[in-house]
Amino acid sequence: MDASTGLPGRPESSLSPGRPEFTERMEAARALDAGALAALLSDPDPRTTARLAAAADETMRAEVGDAVRFRGLLEFSNVCRADCLYCGIRRSNGTVHRYTLSRDDVLAAARHCVEAGYGSLTLQAGERRDAAFIDYVCRLLESIKTETRGPALPDGLGITLSVGEQSPEVYRRFFEAGAHRYLLRIETSSPELYARIHPPAQRYADRRAALHAVRDAGFQVGTGVMIGLAGQTVWDLADDIRFFAIEGVDMIGMGPYLPHASTPMGSGQHMSDDERAQLLDRTLRMIALTRIVLRDVNIAATTALQTLDAFGRERALQGGANVVMPVVTPVAMRSGYQLYDGKACVDEDPTMCAGCITGRVAWTGRPVEANRWGDAPHFARRKQG
Numbered sequence: 447m448d449a450s451t452g453l454p455g456r457p458e459s460s461l462s463p464g465r466p467e468f469t470e471r472m473e474a475a476r477a478l479d480a481g482a483l484a485a486l487l488s489d490p491d492p493r494t495t496a497r498l499a500a501a502a503d504e505t506m507r508a509e510v511g512d513a514v515r516f517r518g519l520l521e522f523s524n525v526c527r528a529d530c531l532y533c534g535i536r537r538s539n540g541t542v543h544r545y546t547l548s549r550d551d552v553l554a555a556a557r558h559c560v561e562a563g564y565g566s567l568t569l570q571a572g573e574r575r576d577a578a579f580i581d582y583v584c585r586l587l588e589s590i591k592t593e594t595r596g597p598a599l600p601d602g603l604g605i606t607l608s609v610g611e612q613s614p615e616v617y618r619r620f621f622e623a624g625a626h627r628y629l630l631r632i633e634t635s636s637p638e639l640y641a642r643i644h645p646p647a648q649r650y651a652d653r654r655a656a657l658h659a660v661r662d663a664g665f666q667v668g669t670g671v672m673i674g675l676a677g678q679t680v681w682d683l684a685d686d687i688r689f690f691a692i693e694g695v696d697m698i699g700m701g702p703y704l705p706h707a708s709t710p711m712g713s714g715q716h717m718s719d720d721e722r723a724q725l726l727d728r729t730l731r732m733i734a735l736t737r738i739v740l741r742d743v744n745i746a747a748t749t750a751l752q753t754l755d756a757f758g759r760e761r762a763l764q765g766g767a768n769v770v771m772p773v774v775t776p777v778a779m780r781s782g783y784q785l786y787d788g789k790a791c792v793d794e795d796p797t798m799c800a801g802c803i804t805g806r807v808a809w810t811g812r813p814v815e816a817n818r819w820g821d822a823p824h825f826a827r828r829k830q831g
């Protein structure tokens with residue numbers, strides 16, 4: 447056992463890197479063999495990406511079905527107390543115009559989700575721990591639940607909340623107010639890498655403890671990582687997948703690391719076309735392998751993927767992902783929620799997003815699951831023990 451991560455030590459892989467037995471590697475990867483995971487992530491044969499996508503698609507259809515689940519994504523505040531070194535809305539970025547949506551704007555966005563048939567809403571904001579903010583979020587959750595009940599959704603919209611690290615008591619309050627899923631990305635399962643992309647006050651151990659508190663509060667637990675960080679190896683990424691499995695998370699949202707020029711990590715960075723293509727390939731392999739290993743979880747095709755490649759989200763949907771999150775943030779506020787440069791969908795109003803995303807999903811040949819919360823089967827199985 448590695449004391450810093452809590453992950454079991456990496457077993458010696460029984461597979462030498464040069465051996466071509468794809469199926470054998472897949473089986474070893476399913477058994478959390480780090481060597482097999484790393485070999486599949488780094489295999490220079492370009493056909494490996496398509497093979498992994500096909501295997502992931504087969505696993506997804508068997509375990510969670512072929513329907514794509516929608517969550518309207520509402521970025522309701524960009525005020526944040528944290529200072530993550532990669533993030534465009536970090537506290538220290540004085541160039542950002544800060545906003546917090548009013549209750550009326552939040553409820554209008556929630557009603558739009560109902561009308562569009564999304565079934566679920568993801569409420570996301572920067573991290574604040576002051577009492578006024580916590581109370582505001584609790585009241586929003588209660589109001590959304592009350593106002594969105596109807597024939598199509600007798601229990602109202604399903605709500606995923608993502609407002610960072612909070613105390614166990616606050617997580618319990620959010621759960622009781624009506625949120626039933628919570629997203630808290632670990633960003634990397636490597637404590638060393640985590641320390642390099644956060645200021646000293648933001649500790650890996652605290653993030654890990656918060657993830658456990660989210661689970662203890664009763665939430666379906668979502669997490670995720672960034673792919674393509676400087677110094678990140680395929681062994682780190684293999685450990686990320688092992689982390690998801692060992693933590694038993696229910697939902698995963700992974701995306702490429704995309705730099706923001708007004709951050710310590712992103713300043714002066716530029717990616718060549720080759721680097722973008724490699725990053726896309728690695729991200730798609732991570733999504734496919736995560737599906738193959740974790741099987742019955744929900745996996746998002748993220749906006750960051752579409753920013754990296756015009757068809758990034760569709761390719762993720764063809765290789766293991768089953769959730770998309772059309773943005774429902776009012777257009778006037780969207781430019782204020784740029785965690786990275788060049789974010790896709792900044793100029794489209796929610797109605798345009800609904801048409802665009804539905805067309806994109808139709809292009810993949812997958813049906814849409816309308817008016818459902820779309821929970822991961824993994825959660826129900828986890829609760830049964």
Ligand code: SF4
Nearest residue numbers: 526528530533536572
């Ligand atoms: S990543 Fe989240 S917690 Fe970190 S600075 Fe950005 S909004 Fe705040």
